[in-house]
Amino acid sequence: MNKTGKDLDEAGTPSNFKVRSIDLETGEYTVIMNRQDAEVLGLRSLDRVKISNGEGMIVAIVELTGSVVEKGALGILKNGRRSLGVSDDDEVRLVPVTRPRSIEIIKKRLDRIELSTEEIQILTEEITNHRLSDIELSAFVTSTYMQPLTTREIKDLTLSIVKNGEVIEHDVEPIFDFHSVGGVPGNKVTLLVVPIIAAAGLYIPKTCSRAISSAGGTADILETVANVTLPGHRIKEITETVGGTIAWGGGVNIAPADDIIIRAEYPLAIDPYSQVIASVLAKKKAVGADHLLMDIPTGPQTKVKTMDLARTYARDFMEIGQQIGINIQCAITFGGQPIGRNIGPALECKEAIQILEGIPPSSSALEKATSLAGIILEMSGFSGDGKEKAAELLRSGEALEKFREIIDAQGTEIKDITAEDVPIGNFSADICSVQRGYVSSIHNKKLVRIARAAGCPHDKLGGLVLEKKNGHQVDKGDVLFRIFSSNEQKLKLALSTAKRLSPFEIEGMVLERVPGERVIHTVQ
């Protein structure tokens, strides 16, 4: 029984229909009706109807057909049949209803009117319950892009998203959390930060995502060696016993409204500012975070392009965090080139373990991870140098041991994992410099496109290993990076993509800039 239909007025006379199964899935409840029936009932495409039988009731969106469903029948999709408990030829009662209130509320947004707390709650509830069509949802998403929500509206949206999903309540405290806004390739630092923090005796139930447009999300990376799909109660248990998790956020039903909103943002390739904040904070609030460190990679080729924007994000994150009871600090980090050497799920996992083992292939990932973990340690009240303490937890092997405990608790077949245990693709090819000079820039997005051409993120064993980074000197013929793939065809595609895109710029002079990855700014 979809309780959110109760507020909709019946707007016509009821009639009976015979169920016809349509084997399709949609997010929202949709029913397919013959055009002639719709005409009699005065219904148009995307109007709403209440469907009920003895047991259940749903509010569904009407789609019309000339031929798929005959007169007197009603095509009902899987989710609707499940909720109603009906199957072919069962009878259901249908009555047109008024539009959901959320449409009026979206219209207000289009007219640039600030929404009340109650309106945001209604809207979020109806989004969560799949009551909006794609057209309506897109209008809301577009409006938040063209006219950002106010800080108060973002706060209300965040809390509404939390309320309309699963919440993990811990029996221990305080709970720490870490989140990167993303946008920079090779950012495997979560695999370092979580074990360092847990090794320090703190609690960090980290949930993370899979790749959307990147070569690999943290969930994809860890999944090359361990299970990442954990229900909420397992996240709680592992956090309380081992100290931390690195779990896939999609495995637990936190903030489902956010997933629905993101689905509408993806085809438009937009990341509305206010939505980004609500999205992140809702997920952190839902896992019970008391203290949160935000990593905001900044640079012209990342999501956050300027320091000004990064500072605005930082300020709003902290302000809204305070309003919803999360103590937030933000680290604006260098996003001008990939973090570390490796890009792609297994390769990033391998590099993270190398760092845990004390044999980092490059300094930037180590540097970034210890800086970030150090801030969290200082947030916990540690009075010394947090970064030094983090480095110490790495050096002593305690972080490696904690990493092994975490993946063991989450589920892995590999005991006492080492970097050697991480499989990588069998096919590889080198991309070499055609001239002598210095690496003056590395194009993040081009590298991601090459890694994806090689099969990432689906091919977890594919990816790139950078042999040179910004400021490095190269000779003609030097290897710039190596491409890996499990599939020879994809390797070839990645090679031709690499040649076409040319992601490295080599210039014949020494660059003035200090390799940026060493710079880390903290806003507090």
Added chain:
Amino acid sequence: MNKTGKDLDEAGTPSNFKVRSIDLETGEYTVIMNRQDAEVLGLRSLDRVKISNGEGMIVAIVELTGSVVEKGALGILKNGRRSLGVSDDDEVRLVPVTRPRSIEIIKKRLDRIELSTEEIQILTEEITNHRLSDIELSAFVTSTYMQPLTTREIKDLTLSIVKNGEVIEHDVEPIFDFHSVGGVPGNKVTLLVVPIIAAAGLYIPKTCSRAISSAGGTADILETVANVTLPGHRIKEITETVGGTIAWGGGVNIAPADDIIIRAEYPLAIDPYSQVIASVLAKKKAVGADHLLMDIPTGPQTKVKTMDLARTYARDFMEIGQQIGINIQCAITFGGQPIGRNIGPALECKEAIQILEGIPPSSSALEKATSLAGIILEMSGFSGDGKEKAAELLRSGEALEKFREIIDAQGTEIKDITAEDVPIGNFSADICSVQRGYVSSIHNKKLVRIARAAGCPHDKLGGLVLEKKNGHQVDKGDVLFRIFSSNEQKLKLALSTAKRLSPFEIEGMVLERVPGERVIHTVQ
């Protein structure tokens, strides 16, 4: 073969799939793919793929499924199977392609960047070819609401819509046309204006719409006595031989992009300003109009709520008309209460014929029709008083004769039609005043809701007859209006709706206002 796919780059390796028929229709080409296949190909919901077999090629939007379509199969909907000429178990080749350019163009609009002529052409072409998902289309529609197009963009959009549809080219000239922005109930004047103009020897190939949110569009009204579905060549022939048509615009493929855009506006209940102008003018340009009179009903309960907005519309219509080669004049008309007495398809048709017969049941419809027809006559170069000439063509019976010729040419079973020939609903009920006083206001939208409750526009014989209008004196118990329906159940629903909504306001004093329907402003 969908030629508009040519510009999309292949963005992955091709693979073969077996066709699985999905019996559903959508506007755009959609294919349903198993999630596992999509993961291997790196495809997400709403990504684009090129599908081809020996004969044809389509660019389709990907939707994902866990169970409906098995691995290796591809669910293809009706329109796609038709375009490709494939059926179950045929093999097709699939290759991921880059996003259509229109998405980039829509993104620009979201960023408030003015679009170039070429960009508007690409966007319109891709909308026409159903290349956009609902989410993308809605983002465009929402953006035109939140950030109206410039006059130049509206002009380009208008011409692009025309170009991407059927165009009627006449062998006679000049061509006159008439259009009402709508929003006022009972506006049957097209059934008077067209025969008056044709009776004067001018050419007026009028196309009109069916009801969307009203009780009856002009197409619905005339359809109670004649065929209104005419292909383009018949509109041309009838115009050239009889002088005019009153044809359903949906019967001819003019301005298809506009229909697609309107489908996305309906669920949001928005009428973006710039879209209204492009929509109207594209349809008029496509039927070859040289001179156009626009009726802009204005009043707080119509689409155009203020004189200021009406004047803005008038100015923009005329300016853009000039740029696309249509001479436009605008009449801002009173929209404060229904036009004439009758609301609903058959009832409005009956009233129009009564006026043509010289026995008008009220003066406002006659007054409005002759005023508007008079302006068109003056636009044609008629040097006398246009309105007087229009009235003369009515009085002489020439307009009635022309109306009979028009419906005869379009197709009707009724020879020498009279108002008596128009059927109306068998069930009726009166709504009476509960107090003595003067009618101080009549609520348009409430009347429409009552008429729709009575079955309009589907029940062509249902509707309302107003016995009292603004400023009329009523006694307690006097009939205010009568409801008609073909269906007793619906009549009851309409009655209870009428009692609940109470569309008439009766006040106990003489009103100062002159019955507004006599006022007509002309902007030129």
